[in-house]
């Protein structure tokens with residue numbers, strides 16, 4: 186576990202808030218450098234939160250006995266795949282393109298960006314676990330629907346971890362990144 190581990194963090198660490206203190210969240214929308222690309226990037230975060238909630242709620246509905254197993258498995262295959270594929274694409278782009286650009290613009294925040302990249306590694310492990318459990322549910326829907334319940338129970342736990350992870354990561358990421366973009370007038 187590192188100093189900035191996502192499982193123990195309660196927000197963006199104070200030493201990374203140099204610009205956030207000058208540019209607090211409630212003023213972002215009206216800032217003259219708040220570009221459409223920033224709003225799109227934050228919109229993608231909103232979509233990840235919604236997809237995570239949707240898969241978790243679907244799983245709850247199924248576990249409560251209010252959903253047909255075939256329909257549950259079909260929705261899980263569709264929305265689970267969307268969640269995993271889009272998150273991989275998004276954080277791959279952040280690691281390889283977006284964060285290096287931010288670090289070049291303001292090297293003071295290298296440690297913060299490194300923290301976010303470490304989050305992405307933790308997220309990969311979580312998404313792998315989610316994918317394996319999700320695939321088992323989808324296979325059992327074909328082969329042995331009576332066995333889905335145990336897998337769905339385990340999957341529900343992983344969904345809860347993903348929601349907790351996304352809440353922390355996306356919020357800290359925005360608190361670090363948006364002030365850098367506004368201050369340096371990047372992506373405008």
Ligand SMILES: [Fe+2]
Nearest residue numbers: 276279301358
């Ligand atoms: Fe990220």
Ligand SMILES: [Fe+2]
Nearest residue numbers: 230275279358
């Ligand atoms: Fe992101």
